Amino acid sequence: MKYLTEFRNGEIARKIAREITQITTRPWKIMEVCGGQTHSIIKNGIDQMLPPGIEMIHGPGCPVCVTPLELIDKALAIASQPGVIFCSFGDMLRVPGTDSDLFQVKGRGGDVRVVYSPLDAVDLAVKNPGKQVVFFGVGFETTAPANAMSVHLAKRRGLTNFSLLVSHVLVPPAIAAIMSSPGNQVQAFLAAGHVCSVMGYWQYPPLAEKFRVPIVVTGFEPLDLLEGIRRAVAQLESGRHEVENAYSRVVTFDGNQAAQKLLAEVFEVTDRAWRGIGVIPKSGWRLSADYRAFDAEERFHITGIHTEESALCRAGDVLRGAIKPAQCAAFGRECTPRHPLGATMVSSEGACAAYYNYGRFLSAEDLASAGSAITGATNG
Amino acid sequence: MANDLKVAAAHAVKEAPDFSNWTCPLPLADYPTIVMGHGGGGKLGSELVEHLFLPAFRNPALENLGDAAVLEAGGARLALSTDSFVVQPLFFPGGSIGELAVNGTVNDLAVSGADPKFLSASFILEEGFSLAQLAAIVDAMAKSAETAGVKIVTGDTKVVERGHGDGCYITTAGVGVMRAGIQVGPHRVQPNDAIIVSGTMGDHGMAIMSVREGLEFESPIRSDCAALNGMIAQILDAVGPSVHAMRDPTRGGLASTLNEIAQSSNVGIVIDEASVHVRDEVHSACELLGLDPVYVANEGKAVFFVAPESADRVLSILRAHPLGKDAARIGHATAEHKRMLVARTTMGANRVIPVMIGEQLPRIC
Amino acid sequence: MCLAIPGRVEAITTDGMIRVGRVNFGGVVKNVCLDYVPEVVVGDYTIVHVGFAISKIDEATAEQTLADFRALGVLDEELATEDEAFARAAKAPQSRCPDGSCSNETCACESGSANSLGAPGPSHLGTGDNTSPSSANPAAPKP
Numbered sequence: 001m002k003y004l005t006e007f008r009n010g011e012i013a014r015k016i017a018r019e020i021t022q023i024t025t026r027p028w029k030i031m032e033v034c035g036g037q038t039h040s041i042i043k044n045g046i047d048q049m050l051p052p053g054i055e056m057i058h059g060p061g062c063p064v065c066v067t068p069l070e071l072i073d074k075a076l077a078i079a080s081q082p083g084v085i086f087c088s089f090g091d092m093l094r095v096p097g098t099d100s101d102l103f104q105v106k107g108r109g110g111d112v113r114v115v116y117s118p119l120d121a122v123d124l125a126v127k128n129p130g131k132q133v134v135f136f137g138v139g140f141e142t143t144a145p146a147n148a149m150s151v152h153l154a155k156r157r158g159l160t161n162f163s164l165l166v167s168h169v170l171v172p173p174a175i176a177a178i179m180s181s182p183g184n185q186v187q188a189f190l191a192a193g194h195v196c197s198v199m200g201y202w203q204y205p206p207l208a209e210k211f212r213v214p215i216v217v218t219g220f221e222p223l224d225l226l227e228g229i230r231r232a233v234a235q236l237e238s239g240r241h242e243v244e245n246a247y248s249r250v251v252t253f254d255g256n257q258a259a260q261k262l263l264a265e266v267f268e269v270t271d272r273a274w275r276g277i278g279v280i281p282k283s284g285w286r287l288s289a290d291y292r293a294f295d296a297e298e299r300f301h302i303t304g305i306h307t308e309e310s311a312l313c314r315a316g317d318v319l320r321g322a323i324k325p326a327q328c329a330a331f332g333r334e335c336t337p338r339h340p341l342g343a344t345m346v347s348s349e350g351a352c353a354a355y356y357n358y359g360r361f362l363s364a365e366d367l368a369s370a371g372s373a374i375t376g377a378t379n380g
Numbered sequence: 381m382a383n384d385l386k387v388a389a390a391h392a393v394k395e396a397p398d399f400s401n402w403t404c405p406l407p408l409a410d411y412p413t414i415v416m417g418h419g420g421g422g423k424l425g426s427e428l429v430e431h432l433f434l435p436a437f438r439n440p441a442l443e444n445l446g447d448a449a450v451l452e453a454g455g456a457r458l459a460l461s462t463d464s465f466v467v468q469p470l471f472f473p474g475g476s477i478g479e480l481a482v483n484g485t486v487n488d489l490a491v492s493g494a495d496p497k498f499l500s501a502s503f504i505l506e507e508g509f510s511l512a513q514l515a516a517i518v519d520a521m522a523k524s525a526e527t528a529g530v531k532i533v534t535g536d537t538k539v540v541e542r543g544h545g546d547g548c549y550i551t552t553a554g555v556g557v558m559r560a561g562i563q564v565g566p567h568r569v570q571p572n573d574a575i576i577v578s579g580t581m582g583d584h585g586m587a588i589m590s591v592r593e594g595l596e597f598e599s600p601i602r603s604d605c606a607a608l609n610g611m612i613a614q615i616l617d618a619v620g621p622s623v624h625a626m627r628d629p630t631r632g633g634l635a636s637t638l639n640e641i642a643q644s645s646n647v648g649i650v651i652d653e654a655s656v657h658v659r660d661e662v663h664s665a666c667e668l669l670g671l672d673p674v675y676v677a678n679e680g681k682a683v684f685f686v687a688p689e690s691a692d693r694v695l696s697i698l699r700a701h702p703l704g705k706d707a708a709r710i711g712h713a714t715a716e717h718k719r720m721l722v723a724r725t726t727m728g729a730n731r732v733i734p735v736m737i738g739e740q741l742p743r744i745c
Numbered sequence: 746m747c748l749a750i751p752g753r754v755e756a757i758t759t760d761g762m763i764r765v766g767r768v769n770f771g772g773v774v775k776n777v778c779l780d781y782v783p784e785v786v787v788g789d790y791t792i793v794h795v796g797f798a799i800s801k802i803d804e805a806t807a808e809q810t811l812a813d814f815r816a817l818g819v820l821d822e823e824l825a826t827e828d829e830a831f832a833r834a835a836k837a838p839q840s841r842c843p844d845g846s847c848s849n850e851t852c853a854c855e856s857g858s859a860n861s862l863g864a865p866g867p868s869h870l871g872t873g874d875n876t877s878p879s880s881a882n883p884a885a886p887k888p
Contacts, residue, residue, distance in 0.1 A: 001663070001664050001667060001750070001751065001770060001771030002751065002753070002771070002790065003751040003790055003802055003807055004667070004750060004751055004771070005771075006811055007811075008726065008727075009814075010726050010727050010728050012814045012815065012817070013727050013728075014727075014728060015814070015817045016814070016817060019817060036748060043725075043731065044725055044727045044729060045725055045727055045728075045729020045730060045731060046727070046729075048729040048730070049727065049728075049729060089795075090670075103415060104413075104415070106415075107413050107414070107415045108413065116593070116795065116796060117795045117796025117797070118795065118796075119778065119796055120796075142749065142794055142799070143794065143795060145781055145797060145799060146778075146794065146795045146796065146797045149763070149778065149780065149781075149797065153762055153763070156762065157762075194749045194792070194794060194799070197749075197792060197799050197800040198799055198800075222727055223814055227814070248803070248806050248810070249802055249803050249804075249806040249807040249810055250792050250800045250802055250803075251800070256781055256782075256799060256800060258780065258781045258782070258783060259781045259799065262781075338423055338424065348670065348748070356734065357734060358731045358732065358734075359720070359722070359731055359732020359733065359734055360732075590773075595773050595774070595775060596773070596774040596775070597772055597773055597774065598769070598772045598774065599772065660771060660772055661771075661772040661773065663771070664770050664771030664772045664773045665772075665773050667750055667770070667771070668750060668770050668773050668775070670748055
């Protein structure tokens with residue numbers, strides 16, 4: 001696939017890794033914000049290719065993971081109602097609520113549907129005028145334009161049976177919160193490339209300045225990630241703290257103006273609770289007054305939600321980068337993708353899921369030595 | 381009268397099984413109803429087998445959990461296998477539920493080391509299902525049976541009311557004669573055994589997904605559905621005793637098959653991802669849908685676990701056969717990291733490919 | 746959810762409400778909403794996320810980035826010391842087969858077996874990249 005496969009070239013990847021090794025003189029901790037980047041790092045073993053001093057700390061860039069438990073429980077309540085078609089992206093299906101998840105609601109007869117695009121949900125509303133269609137609008141700035149367009153189109157078509165259950169979260173406030181939290185060890189950021197393709201990176205220079213951290217806009221393929229890491233290390237080694245764009249084939253400083261225009265019309269900034277982290281001020285989007293009529297929370301008035309997280313789950317610590325998934329006592333035992341205690345174990349962008357699905361329950365040494373069997377030793 | 385029926389029903393349904401006796405620490409109690417994942421060929425499905433079916437039906441022939449049961453009856457060694465087909469959509473590029481129903485069971489017998497001989501075919505049809513479609517399906521079954529050299533000798537037809545079935549479900553059961561001197565089974569793989577696949581991975585699953593998701597292609601992905609007994613017979617004729625295990629990687633794909641074998645034989649498995657062939661369109665479709673080709677179903681491929689000294693011979697026989705042109709050696713079994721499947725990625729790093737949890741793709745076959 | 750992949754716009758129409766592009770992702774063709782990329786025309790490449798194009802790919806920049814990557818380390822290799830050259834040679838592959846038992850001539854990975862359906866030959870898992878095999882182990886840190 002053009003503009004994808006070339007950025008997975010193993011030989012070039014190893015070259016960039018060698019460069020990083022050559023310029024690294026001290027240990028550094030770098031956070032990749034986006035869960036998609038975490039998955040790519042773990043799946044491709046990028047972290048195995050870095051010199052021992054460089055540690056990747058996995059950030060809270062998993063919107064599914066940070067959707068508040070209360071909202072999950074509300075989603076379950078709405079999806080359980082007759083006459084409702086509840087639509088969401090695939091990985092929301094098994095995110096644990098207090099008692100249940102969407103998968104189980106579906107198993108009990110709820111009309112829960114996985115869609116590829118929010119426009120599919122609008123289509124369902126047009127085709128099912130007798131039902132209320134609800135779309136679970138979860139995501140960072142990358143997904144917001146799609147959700148904005150779906151609600152905008154629903155309004156233009158005058159649909160009365162379409163609504164959005166909104167939980168949008170924003171990256172720059174999260175970076176600020178992480179850098180401000182006591183015990184923070186992050187020294188540089190890889191900013192989320194596709195979030196920046198929408199928003200540009202004009203929001204980051206004040207952050208780089210205030211917290212004196214290098215911020216490198218980075219893509220998702222192995223070469224992009226390694227290059228982003230290389231530039232972050234180069235800055236750290238030379239004491240700089242600037243904003244750089246290492247994903248320039250897709251990201252510009254100003255970002256996508258057309259998208260930002262509709263976003264400003266459909267959404268407004270609000271405080272948001274991040275599951276496992278707490279409330280981060282002005283870190284989310286909700287529907288603006290003009291579009292409030294399409295807000296599912298207002299339309300459905302769910303009450304009586306009593307939330308309770310698992311006592312064992314340490315998703316919050318994982319999301320803040322305080323621990324790696326394998327350091328959680330429940331990892332791989334009480335908590336697996338089959339039986340998740342927290343969202344980070346089921347989301348396609350969750351760090352715990354990445355570690356589990358790509359087999360990171362072997363220690364680093366064991367995993368590396370498994371390779372001795374592959375490179376030709378016939379010890380059997 | 382209605383009351384009597386209700387009482388009878390209440391008596392018939394036992395209380396929920398007592399899960400406390402089950403050895404698995406995370407029992408089915410979490411999901412007291414069947415979910416789609418139970419049909420996926422992954423961990424959920426195998427839990428159902430281990431904790432519900434096995435204990436109830438307990439007998440040695442069943443516990444082998446191979447693709448077919450190997451039985452002794454009247455002095456003959458026979459293999460018996462059954463499969464149900466609930467694929468949606470019924471017709472897809474490269475085939476239909478008809479071809480699947482015949483080839484699926486033929487292949488299960490063939491990879492168990494048997495020559496498939498006879499099939500039964502049971503149909504559950506939904507009221508209102510098109511007779512023209514049924515005729516097309518039946519015709520496909522007849523042609524597939526002829527190609528495979530098997531006869532469909534008995535069957536059954538039931539009809540359910542409109543809305544209680546998806547057009548057509550088919551169940552086939554097959555009987556084959558075990559080939560003399562052949563002992564294959566998921567538990568027979570040894571460290572150093574070479575692992576060979578007969579062709580490209582992921583074709584069938586992505587052919588189905590392309591229809592379901594409305595994906596269009598420049599060159600459409602066609603299901604690889606095919607009967608493998610001819611090709612397998614050639615392998616067994618040439619190097620029979622060297623073949624320790626064979627599997628057709630259907631639901632759950634290559635990764636599920638390799639993990640199952642690793643568990644059954646208590647060996648580790650190592651593969652080189654670069655050597656697993658995937659068609660460009662399949663690769664692109666997987667990329668688009670966020671799927672991993674190693675977990676995607678195949679319906680016309682086999683995985684062989686052979687003694688290393690026979691690997692080259694197996695490869696050349698496969699590549700000379702129309703169904704094995706893209707055969708490749710992809711890895712080997714090892715005494716290290718037992719029960720675990722490790723892959724070297726194209727980056728040169730290692731990753732563990734775990735057992736799939738539920739279903740990646742529902743109703744693929 | 747940051748899953749966004751590149752595709753080539755092959756045709757542009759409208760469904761009455763939005764601008765729709767037929768986008769080709771490595772052989773898979775899908776309809777995509779182009780309202781956020783009004784500057785995109787047929788033949789352009791774009792990044793698509795959940796059915797929406799969110800950015801045009803600047804092809805010149807992409808090619809330059811790849812060229813920069815390929816140029817990386819070239820100078821380094823030319824100036825390599827004897828030790829490094831030896832270490833590199835020691836890690837060069839003898840064969841690609843996982844158990845090292847086959848020669849390059851018979852190795853499946855090297856065979857250019859044609860696809861019997863006439864479609865392009867199968868790519869290797871995870872990439873269509875057919876660069877020559879190289880060492881599995883990244884270079885150890887310099888002392």
